[in-house]
Amino acid sequence: MANDLILDVQDVRKAYDGLEVLKGISFSLCKGETKVLIGPSGSGKSTLLRCINYLTVPDAGRIYLNGEEVLDTNIDAIRARIGFVFQDFNLFSHLTVLDNVRICQIKVNGKRKDAATERAHQELERVGLADKAGAYPAELSGGQQQRVSIARALAMDPEVLLFDEPTSALDPELTGEVVRVMQQLATEGMTMVVVTHEMSFARQAADEIIFMENGYIVEQGSPEIMFTDSRQERTRAFLNVIAEHG
Amino acid sequence: MDIYDVLLRDFPFLLKGLGVAIVLLAALLSIGFVLGMAICLTQLYGPKSRFVQWPLVIYERIFRGVPIIIMLFIFFYGISGVVDISAFGAAILAMGLRSGAYQSQIFRSAFQSVPAGQMMAARAMGMSKMSAIRNIIFPQAARHAIGPWTNEFSSEIKETSLAYVIGVVELTRQAHYIITSTQGNILTVFAVVALLYFILNRTGNSLLYAFERKLAVPGFEK
Numbered sequence: 454m455a456n457d458l459i460l461d462v463q464d465v466r467k468a469y470d471g472l473e474v475l476k477g478i479s480f481s482l483c484k485g486e487t488k489v490l491i492g493p494s495g496s497g498k499s500t501l502l503r504c505i506n507y508l509t510v511p512d513a514g515r516i517y518l519n520g521e522e523v524l525d526t527n528i529d530a531i532r533a534r535i536g537f538v539f540q541d542f543n544l545f546s547h548l549t550v551l552d553n554v555r556i557c558q559i560k561v562n563g564k565r566k567d568a569a570t571e572r573a574h575q576e577l578e579r580v581g582l583a584d585k586a587g588a589y590p591a592e593l594s595g596g597q598q599q600r601v602s603i604a605r606a607l608a609m610d611p612e613v614l615l616f617d618e619p620t621s622a623l624d625p626e627l628t629g630e631v632v633r634v635m636q637q638l639a640t641e642g643m644t645m646v647v648v649t650h651e652m653s654f655a656r657q658a659a660d661e662i663i664f665m666e667n668g669y670i671v672e673q674g675s676p677e678i679m680f681t682d683s684r685q686e687r688t689r690a691f692l693n694v695i696a697e698h699g
Numbered sequence: 700m701d702i703y704d705v706l707l708r709d710f711p712f713l714l715k716g717l718g719v720a721i722v723l724l725a726a727l728l729s730i731g732f733v734l735g736m737a738i739c740l741t742q743l744y745g746p747k748s749r750f751v752q753w754p755l756v757i758y759e760r761i762f763r764g765v766p767i768i769i770m771l772f773i774f775f776y777g778i779s780g781v782v783d784i785s786a787f788g789a790a791i792l793a794m795g796l797r798s799g800a801y802q803s804q805i806f807r808s809a810f811q812s813v814p815a816g817q818m819m820a821a822r823a824m825g826m827s828k829m830s831a832i833r834n835i836i837f838p839q840a841a842r843h844a845i846g847p848w849t850n851e852f853s854s855e856i857k858e859t860s861l862a863y864v865i866g867v868v869e870l871t872r873q874a875h876y877i878i879t880s881t882q883g884n885i886l887t888v889f890a891v892v893a894l895l896y897f898i899l900n901r902t903g904n905s906l907l908y909a910f911e912r913k914l915a916v917p918g919f920e921k
Binding site: 506508529530531532533534535537539541543544545546547556557560561562588589590591592602605606609 | 814816817819820821822823824825826827830834835838839842916917918
């Protein structure tokens with residue numbers, strides 16, 4: 454159904470100093486879907502993700518969020534509707550966990566403080582950190598920080614959540630707690646695009662896996678097909694390497 | 700009358716001089732703060748055009764590169780030829796402009812020490828650049844700036860004494876007035892004056908350090 458389309462990325466291109474990183478990428482995302490972007494380092498996954506909310510401004514192509522085109526002129530309003538989770542968390546280090554989850558609700562969405570506080574506590578509960586509301590980011594483990602940053606994004610009622618290698622800065626022990634939160638979100642019907650090397654997550658939570666290399670989408674399909682019966686030699690080679698070392 | 704009687708008698712004049720020094724200090728630091736912050740924000744977030752940036756660089760180089768005593772003379776004798784300006788006004792202007800040049804660089808390095816990811820995260824959540832600077836970057840930069848700013852504070856307290864060369868009746872000049880009436884006891888008078896400067900300096904720094912501790916965030920990296 455067309456009105457279920459949340460995100461529509463059309464022919465996005467990006468080059469740095471003449472080096473093309475994205476060579477015309479198109480994909481779309483419907484409400485409740487989780488798509489996982491995989492591919493070797495330098496394949497353009499993160500750049501693509503950053504182009505969606507103009508953290509990196511694409512050279513060409515169009516992006517639509519719920520039918521509205523993403524442009525320079527409406528970017529702040531668009532970004533408020535797109536959650537973004539960074540590899541290195543980027544929690545606001547001078548604010549408590551509670552204030553981290555609260556501040557953009559108040560300053561960006563114009564919510565009242567008590568409503569923002571209540572919502573913040575709900576989201577912290579959801580990521581299992583209700584007891585850390587008063588702590589500062591530097592007092593938390595990496596996994597806890599990443600869960601706070603997910604709560605921070607969720608509290609904005611995002612129409613889509615983008616994850617940029619959310620577990621790459623974590624050791625395996627802490628990766629699990631973040632992946633569990635992400636899986637729970639996928640189950641609950643959150644619309645998500647996830648760049649990750651966590652193949653267990655891709656296998657279990659993705660509606661579709663998109664394999665990128667050298668700025669192109671090489672292949673995309675359901676996890677069953679991609680993991681067991683991918684058509685492209687490159688996809689199989691990549692997944693084999695990941696399976697051996699991941 | 701021995702020196703101690705004179706000191707006791709004239710101590711109110713020393714306190715008055717100290718008062719003038721404090722007003723001069725407060726005025727020059729305030730001008731320097733506003734100017735320094737404006738320059739820092741323009742350098743970091745303002746238009747990249749040369750017509751905006753170069754004048755700021757030239758201003759900052761000149762005021763950091765010329766001795767304050769020369770600046771005091773230039774401002775006093777230079778400006779008083781054009782408009783009527785008091786020695787006190789000239790001192791505030793020269794020292795305020797100079798402090799602005801120094802403070803701009805204190806603030807600039809403090810702002811730059813805030814990791815780029817903080818701005819990126821704020822913008823990614825829909826904050827405007829202005830809002831992100833005010834709510835996210837400034838509070839962190841301010842914490843980084845207090846330490847270096849205590850240096851500027853200490854230097855400027857001491858440099859208010861130079862305003863004496865253009866005739867501002869601040870603490871050092873008051874001391875000179877007393878000395879002219881008590882031949883031979885220069886050291887004692889200056890020792891008292893030194894103590895007053897020292898007490899002012901320590902008090903100010905203690906307050907700044909207390910402020911720094913009050914703002915301290917657990918685990919926040921310096």
